[in-house]
Amino acid sequence: MNLYFRELTAEDLPAILNISKDIWEGEDYVPNVIERWLREKSSMAYGAFLDESKKELIGFGKVKIFPNGVAWLEGGRVKVSHQMQGIGRDLMKYAIDYAIQVGAKIAQYDTSSRNFGSLALAKYFGFIEKKRMEVLFCKANDVKLTNKPIPSVNRITLEEAKEIYNKIDTGPGDEVCIGWSYVPIQYLLEKNSSWIKKDDAIMQLIRITSSPVQEGPNENSLWMITYGDDNYAFNLIQYAISNETKNQKIENFDVFCNPEVAKMIQEIGFSYWENEPIGVVLVEKDLISRRD
16 A cells, blocks of 8 residues: 655644544544644654545654654554554654654654554564553542551652652663653653652652543543652552542542552552553664664
């Protein structure tokens, strides 16, 4: 199948939304962010077309270039009627070629550990897994805190959190999980979030007061993202839950953590969606070796 590509503009919005409406049973996040994507100077939203005149859009994606040389790939979508025809692979190749053309050093994207199609694309194009966080949830009314006293914690600033994060063993790279996505730590923002610390562990709390702009839990949720010592991370989770039980607006708690912490919080009522392990995975590809 011959495809034709070009950068998308605001005039393509109707066609983009027409594809997006059938993704994830109508719960795709792209409609919430696509207008911003089209305005971002550091990003390039691109489309795949069946016709040489480039009017019949059947797929799209976005590449954001960070100043540190990272090309961030996201939003790859294929029209339902044209899925399973290799178009997703063509979209990925176009994004990688563009990243190389503009001088990016590495390409990254994140995905759910259950998104086998996305993981297959990663393997095909030579991406390797760099980071992974387990994701568990619990309804606020179903949490069963331990009878042990909840230890005190310290509230810290974003800059303090960054400093501590850099001293914690979090694997290769400095990317930080922000829920169902990752971001280089130097570009981490404070929007809708706060940080707390207990000895050798830190936790970011993100309040979801409306539908999130990324794949993830519903509104009225509190996301808790932990790093550092497992036991202290567990203390932070219990502290946050105990503190938030006074807030009747919070309906769900969602934790992003390593496997050991995941085991601990299952004892107080947390579980995986559909009782099958799931995580958010960051994959990466070296682009330097692809240059001529």
